[in-house]
Structures are given as structure tokens and as C-alpha cells.
Amino acid sequence: MICHLASPGGVSGGSLMVDTSTVALDDTRRASGPITSVRALTCGQAEQHEEHRYGSRLPQLWWVFFGRSWVPLPLQCFLIEHRDGLVLFDTGIDPAILSDKRYIKEAIGRFLLHRIFRFHLSEADRIDHVLAGAGVAAGDIRTAVISHLHFDHVGGIAQIPQADLLVSAREWAILSEPHPEREWILREHIEIPSARWRQISFEPSDDPLFEGFDGIHDVAGDGTMILLPTPGHTAGSMSLLIRQDGWDPILLVGDLTYEAGLLEQDILPGTGDRETLLASFAKVRRLRQRLPGLAIVASHDFTAGDALSRATHRPSQNSGEMAS
Ligand SMILES: [Zn+2]
16 A cells, blocks of 8 residues: 555655645546556656667677667656555656766766766756646655666655655665665665655565566555566566556556567667566566556656557547547
8 A cells, every 4th residue: 555655644644635736637538446647757868879778799888888879768757646646656867967976976987877878858857847847746746666776767756755765675675785886776866864765575466467476566555556576677676567447557667678569579678687687578478468458668668658648548648649
């Protein structure tokens, strides 16, 4: 449940009621269930090496230094309007990573960052501004699911100090390992005093739907938002399964893949643990066999917004046309 993770007597006396005056309610077709809408929010743009996105037989250090083919990627997070409160899936990047020379403490990290990514960010890409653009106050976010601890997914946590931040216990353990910053997990921007981190331990499930996964976690306690471990990009990466009557099921996979189609074809990115990624890909494909129509939605996939529109039978966010 969302509430069982909240500290007793916390914000709003433990209530998750939302001030709906600040919530942009979707006036298109409503589903019959606790979730009103699932939206992709863009928190800036970037470029990465083609070898990073689509994989390469060359060693990672080769393409980091000598790769010349850059491809664009969106930096996205997702907003779920649940009747118990607003839920964010990831929090975007902090634009200070470009403007603050000390954002990354280690010189080697600063040096490598711009050989791995080209960022196109402005102050408007910070999560509180992005949410305001969507008609939502950052202070109304009750829960943020953090798919994994990379800097482009935790960059907004300082803007939502009232929210419970759900992270897998396995992912959190990386912070205790030597040099998490070498994995682009920046402790100084994660272990901040205002952050209400809540570690998730996945519980066993006898639901055959989840066979193969190492447990589940029901975020709201109503079965509409189920967290599943999908490691590979990082050791503790997780995905969120959203199910509601009248919609196609949706799986927000974070960075398990950079594009839904790549997962279907077993095309690995140039980063992460190959064997673990392949195992998670296979689990997701098996899940889709059991849940026909499952929309696989990746954080850095330009088609994420359209996939969500189709799954929730809303007009396309990009074209304004009715999705079939
Ligand atoms: Zn990412």
C-alpha cells in the first residue's frame, strides 16, 4: 500500500488525500478504477552514443572515447493519478548537473559524463517545473517509485521532500558498495536529509501471473500498481505494472531497455549486466504472454507517450488524434 510505507502521523496525518484543485484532471475517457491517468513527462533531452543505446561488440571504453554516432533520447518520468494520491515513477534529472561544476564531485566522473552523454537541459526541466507544466504542484506528490538510482532518475527528489521514495533494497545496497559513483549513482544527491527513502523488499506471490519474478510489491494495496524486480541495467532495478479495467496493462520498465522493440528482439544496450538483462527481458516477455496487449514503456523511449495513450485509450499526447 502507499500508506503502509508512510511514517505514522506523517504528512496530512497519514492521509493520502490530494488537493484536487491543483490536479489537472483528465477530461477524456475515464477508466473504471482507482487510476485516472498515466502520463509521460519530459524532463529534458540528451544524446547518447549509438553503441550505448543499441549495443556493440566493441568494448565500452572504445565507444565512450571514439564513438562518433550520437542518437537523441528523451529524459522522461511518469505521473500516475491514483485516488489515494499522486505517484511519480522516477523524478528526472537535476539541471544543476550542467550549471554546477561540483555536482559530480570526482573529476573523472565530470570528465566521463560529457563523453557518455550530451545534455540539452534548462531550469524548466527540473521536476517541480515539469510538474507545474502538467498542472500539478510538486508538493502534491505522495509517492515516488525510483526505478533505479542513476542520476537521471533521482534528480528531482529534493523538490518532493514530502513524498515517500520507494527503492528496492537491492538497489539501496549499492550505496554501501565501493564507489557507487562509478556506476553513476551519486551518493551526495541521494542521501539528502529531506528524502523519505523507503526500501522495498519483494514478497513472494502465488499468483501464476508473476511466476519467474523474485517477488512482488503492491504499491497501493489494490493490485493496480505492482512493483517487480527487473535487474540488469542496475542490480536493483525494478518495473511497475499498472492494471486497471478498461485499459491495456502497462509495464513501466525504467532503463531495462531504451526502446520497447529492443526488448522484444533481445537487443542489449551497451551497458548493464548482459546475462541479468537477458533473464529480465525473458521474464517480461513471459509476462506479456500472460497479459496480452501489455504495453512496455521505457523511460528513454520517444514512443512512451503514444504507448500510454493507446493503452489508456486517450487521444495521442503528440498528435492529438484518437488512438485506435
Ligand atoms: Zn536513465
